[in-house]
Every structure is written in C-alpha cells, then in structure tokens.
Amino acid sequence: MEHPVVEFKTRSPVPVQITVLRARNLKGSKGESPVTYVRVEYNNLQLGDSGKLQMSENEIEYNFTTSFDCTLDGIQGLDNLVHKPVILTVIEVLPKEKKKKDEKIIILGQATVDLLPLAQGECAFTKTMTLHPLAGTGLEQNASEETKSQVDIAVSVLEPLLSEAQLEQSNLLRITTESAYSVPDIWALTGPQFNYMVSLFLPTATSKEFRVLFTNGILKGEKEPSIRPKRWPVSNITAIGAQNIPDSFIEISPFEDEDGELNRKEDLAFRTEAESDKKHVTWNIERRCFMEPEALIRLQKYIAESMYIPVEIKRIPLAPPTKAGGKTSKIEKTEEEGPVSFHGVAYVNMAPLLYPGVKRIRGAYPIFPFNEFDIIEKTKRKNREASGVPGGLKGAASHPKNPFNKIKDDKTPKEIHKKQYAEARSYIVLEFTLSKPLVQKRLREELVQRVAEIIPPRPLFPRRTGGADKHAVVKIVREKYLQTVAFENREQLQTFLNELYIYLVDQMHCCLNKMLQVDPPDPIPESFLGSAQLKHFAKEAEMNKDFELASKYHQERLARDRNNADHWFDYGTFYLMLKDHSKAEECFREAVAVNQEHISSLILCGILACMNEHFEDADSFFESARCFEPNSVLAWTIQGLFYESQDRTILSEMAFAEAKKLQTAADTVKKSLDDVIIDKSKETEVPEPEPDGDKKGEKTYVFHFFMGLLYILRCLCGHLSPLKEMVLPVISHTTPEDGE
DSSP, rough: OOOOOOOOOOOEEEEEEEEEEEEEEEESSSOOEEEEEEEEEEEEEEEEOOOOOBBTEEEEEEEEEEEEEOOOOOSSSHHHHHHHEEEEEEEEEEEEOOOSOEEEEEEEEEEEEOOOHHHTTTTTEEEEEOOOOOTTTTTGOOOOOTTTTTTEEEEEEEEEESOOHHHHHOOEEEEEEEEEEEETOOOOOOSSEEEHHHHHHHHOOSSSSSEEEEEEEEOOOOEEOOOOOOSSSSSSSOOGGGGGEEEEOOOOOOOGOSSSSSSSHHHHHHHHHHHHOEEEEEEEEEEEEEEEEEHHHHHHHHHHHHHHEEEEEEESSEEEEEEEGGGGOGGGGGGTTTEEEEEEEEEEGGGGGGSSTOOOEEEEEEEEOOOHHHHHHHTTTTOEEEEEEEESSOOOTSSSTTTTGGGGTTTTHHHHHHHHHHHOOOOEEEEEEEESSSOOOOHHHHHHHHHHHOOOOOOSSOOOOOOOHHHHHHHHHHHSSSSOSSSHHHHHHHHHHHHHHHHHHHHHHHHHHHHHHSSOOOOOOOOOOOHHHHHHHHHHHTTOOOOOHHHHHHHHHHHHOOTTTHHHHHHHHHHHHOOOOOHHHHHHHHHHHOOTTOOHHHHHHHHHHHHHTTHHHHHHHHHHHHHHHHTOHHHHHHHHHHHTTTTOHHHHHHHHHHHHHHHHHHHHHHHHHHTOOOOOGGSSSSOOOOOHHHHHHHHHHHHHHHHHHHHHEEEHTTTTOOHHHHHHHHHHHHHOOOOO
C-alpha cells in the first residue's frame, strides 16, 4: 500500500543547542594544568568561545552553551546537518610575555560532533568525543586509552526536526569515494601539487540537480591499510584525526560480491597489483545527502530511465604559474578552460538500488576519457547545462572551440591526458548506501501469508470442536446426579463440582484401562511395492502409453500417503503430460496445501497462473519459491524469465545475475571436489583441453537459462515431461558436456 507523499513545508528555523560540558586529560605545552578555552564552529561560522579556565584534578568544567538555527525552508538546512559536523577546538592560553600586549595561544586539539541523530528524530543526545591533537602539541603524548584527551558534549533541540511521516518517507544517501587506482604513470609523487576532484549530480525535489563534490584527493604510492576510516567532506578541520567521521569505516566487500565492472576472475590479478604496488589517489570521503520523498521519486525515475550516473574525475593545479609581466595565464581561468586536466568519467550502474531490499552498491568502475557525446548516449539524457544546472558537465566536449564532430581529431594536450586513463586501465572505487531500500523486499512471513491466502494449508489432523464434550457432561449431570435446577448457594455448587470431577476422572481411568487391555489388531501386511517402485512402474506405463495404468499407480501412492507433496507433484506432472492443465493445477495446489514451501510445485503453480493471466499470483509463487530456497538456480532463472516477459528489465537482470552467480559458485565447488578425487594414476595422462573456467561457467549458465526457457515453453505447449527428469541438470548443478 502506497502512502501519500508528505510535503516538507516551510517552517521557522529550529535552534540547535550545543553545550560543551567538560574536558579531561588535557596536557599543555608548559605543564599539566593548562589554561584553555573551547571554540565552537559550524558550517564555516564561529558560534562562540567559552571562558578561559584552568584544569583542576585532571578536568575542566566548561559548561559553555551556544546555538545555531537549522533552517527548514527546503532541505538545505537538513542536508548541511547530516554532512557537516560541529567542530570543537581546544586552545591553550600561554602567559603574556613582557613587552607584548596580546596573549599567545596554541591549538591543542580538535573534535568533531556528528549531528546526524537530529535528522533521525532524536531531540537530545550526549557524547564523549576524543580530542585529536595537532602535530607538535602536548596531547600527542597521551596515547593510551586511560590518558587520552576527551570532551563531553550535549546537543538538543526543542522539537523534532522531522515528523514521524517525514522520517518514514525520507531517506539518507551516503556516497563514499574511496580511491582511484592504476592512475596514469605521468602523475608524479613529487613536483607540482594538484587537487584531485570527483563530482557527480543527483536529482532533487525540483527539476534541477545538485552537485556532489569530493576534493583534496591525495596521490599515494603505498598500499592502503585494511581498516580505513571515512573522512568528513569539509576542509576546515586542522587536526588529522578529527577529519575522520567517528565510528565510520569503509566496508570492504568480497571481490565476487562487488557491483562494479571489474569483478570477474580475469580482473583479480590486475586489481591486486594495482591496489598493492601502483600509485593511486585516495579520498575515503563520505558525503551524506538528505533525500526527501520527491527527490527519492525522481531518483527512482532517473535510475529506471538512465540506469547510469556519470562520475567525473579531474586534476586541477593547486599553484598555477603566471606569465611574465604579471598577466594571468589561461590556466588560471574558469574551470572549463585551462585548469582542468586528465578529465575522465566513470559510469556507475545504479540499477541494483531498484532491486527489492537492496540498500548498498559498491564496486570498481573503469575511468574513460570525458566525452559529453558518450555521456548523452550512455545515460540517454541531455547535458546538464540544458536543464538549467550551473556547473554542469564541462570539458573539451562542451567548449565552443571543440564541437562534437572534432573531438576525435583533437590532438590537444587535454585530449592526450584524457586518453591516458584508458591506457593505464584506471578505475575508481565508489560506494552508494541508503538508510532504507528504495524498493521494499517482501519478507518471508508476508510471502508465507500470501501463499496461504491463495492456497490455504491443509491441516494434517482434523480438529474436534468442544460441542460434543460439552453435551456429554450436561447429560451426566442431569441423568446421574438428577441435577436440573440451579444451586441454592455457592457451597452446594462447590460440593457438586468436587463430586463431578472425581467421577469424571474415575471414568477416564476406566476407559484408559480398557483401551490398554484390548489386544492389538493383527497388523496389515505391508506391500512389497514401495513408493519409489510405484513411481517407477508409473513411468514405465507412461512410456508404454498405458495412461490408465499409470494413473492407478499414482493414485496408489496417494492412497498410501496423501500428505506427501511429492506424490501430488508427480501426479500433476502426469496430467501436464496429458495436456490436462486444470487437473494438473489441482494436483500442484494440493502439493502446496500439504507443504507450503514445496519449491517445484510453487514454480509450476506460477507457470499455470501465467497461462491463466493471473500475473500477481504468479509473481507471488515465483518470489516465494526463490525466497524459500534462495540458492536455487532454477527458481532465480524462472523468475528472471517471468520478469522479462513482463518487461521489468531491471528485475530480470537482477534474477539472471543471481542465477549466474549461484551457478558459478556451484561450478567452483564441483571443480574443487573433482580435483580432490582425481586418481593419481591418471595424472601422467595427457588431459583433454578444457574451456577456460569463466567460459565454462558462462556456458553452464547459458545452458541453464535455456533449460528454464524450454521448461516454460513446454508447459505452455502442454508437452512437459516430469520436472525432475527434465531439469535434473539444473537442480543438481550438473555442468553440460561440450557436445550439448
């Protein structure tokens, strides 16, 4: 059920109160009891300074309160709140020197306060923050946990910034730019310094898009550590440790689980070398973006239409040279002319964010030379300058001196720089994470309930109502005790109930004794034919076209055990072979009624529902089969074919990708087992050439894909042979032979 979109109406600014309570374990440059004060900053504004106090008993009670107004006319105030921290700077005041009027001050350290809880509905919170030292200060010596410097703070607002409905319908998008690897060899660790930048555009609630910018990338030569904190996207934090977002670290995904384009087996060696031995540019910056409901709708529409978001990579000189005579060179002019060099673009496929339940994508994306014509062709969208967005995608392609038809022939240094991305095989690692999925995934409980609504489960044992027992007790009361009128007092009632209880217990014991003393009946001799043999005989009768006899064998199996879903399923496939779809559907529904998680019957119920154009029921059957057995290649493939028939391209790609991933994993396990059991005596024999592992896995996946397609076609044409015979290679993950 869809909820109406909640509007973010203009409200009066809400004051956000910041209280610096105390600091501890401060060590000054002149001793153990420094005189300090704390400065509070937010969004490049200085909110105020506390009083100058001296530390006593290893603590300083500042109790300093200041505030700023969070504007709520649009999302700018909330967006600033989620990605800009409050900066606390502890400053030491040194004694005045002779003949000097002003006091000398030294910055001891800084701490950052994350205001995200306010945007998540909290009205107040307190935290203890680590005070990160500046280089050369006394705080650097406080390394242990017991003696490290800390600051206690309290943050509060008078009213929630967002209502419950706004919290439910809004979202938080976290974009993390990690590192660009295998960068062009011409990038040197020494010499002129450059600002390495990454930028992209995201939809907003209006027709315009806003630019997300990552700056100050660092060119490195050493390998990145395995544990990497994420950094704030602001540049006015002096202490290195305070630049890190508290308790926020980069989550490294397994190589095969990445969503980028460099997650194949043949890419592993190249990426390992690039991320270990080659130069790279590191940002490790997380930019949080507050997304209101209208922006989320536009984001979903953008992904459905374009799928790809272009991410630009640029290098800009930090200290550009000037010409003789003091004139400014072209390199100092606007961004689209001189300063931008090595202008590249990576295309991030955002479609996985429209998969049900998916909140995160992370992967490595190749960097291509920037070309606006290619961007328009890839994203199926016009350039951003045409949509009225300032600072859009700019570069040689959009410059009037370089029209589209001359780009390929342009031999300027800028174009040569861009081509070096392709020659170096450069790529960038990016992550996009939502606090809530754009498309909710149906829970297992919901699917169980939905299947039960379509096909109610059959109780294994019939229940007795309490009516018969009630009438028996009334009869005993009237006939044995002759009690037909109401009791005069409560004491008579209690006496009667005690006597009745004793009588009923005695009668129960008598019945039990009689039941236990009765000789058991002679056992019914079991048939020499088991269920498996009856099934075998049924198949032989089918092959001999003796369908009446085959039906009797199936009925005999059901007569022995009607609560076995496999018996109903086999009987249903028998009717499918006879093109009797209605009776086949009855059998499959009986199988699901007996076992609500019988995968094969759920799939067949879904296919027959498709034939009857009950597409909503079919979707529920297919999704239930996939949910109940998430490692089933068959279930994912059939669901992908169903989505493809419904023109739901993104969901079909999701299902096929998961089927391929599962099949590749199964092939890997099978190959490992085959290698273990190889007879050593055959190691000297010349083995036959085998296809490459990835090609073999691709071939296996294609085989299973067409097996699933053939499975549906045979169902629709009424020529389906029993499922377990036909799709045995799919269920058992058997690799097809080369000749198939």
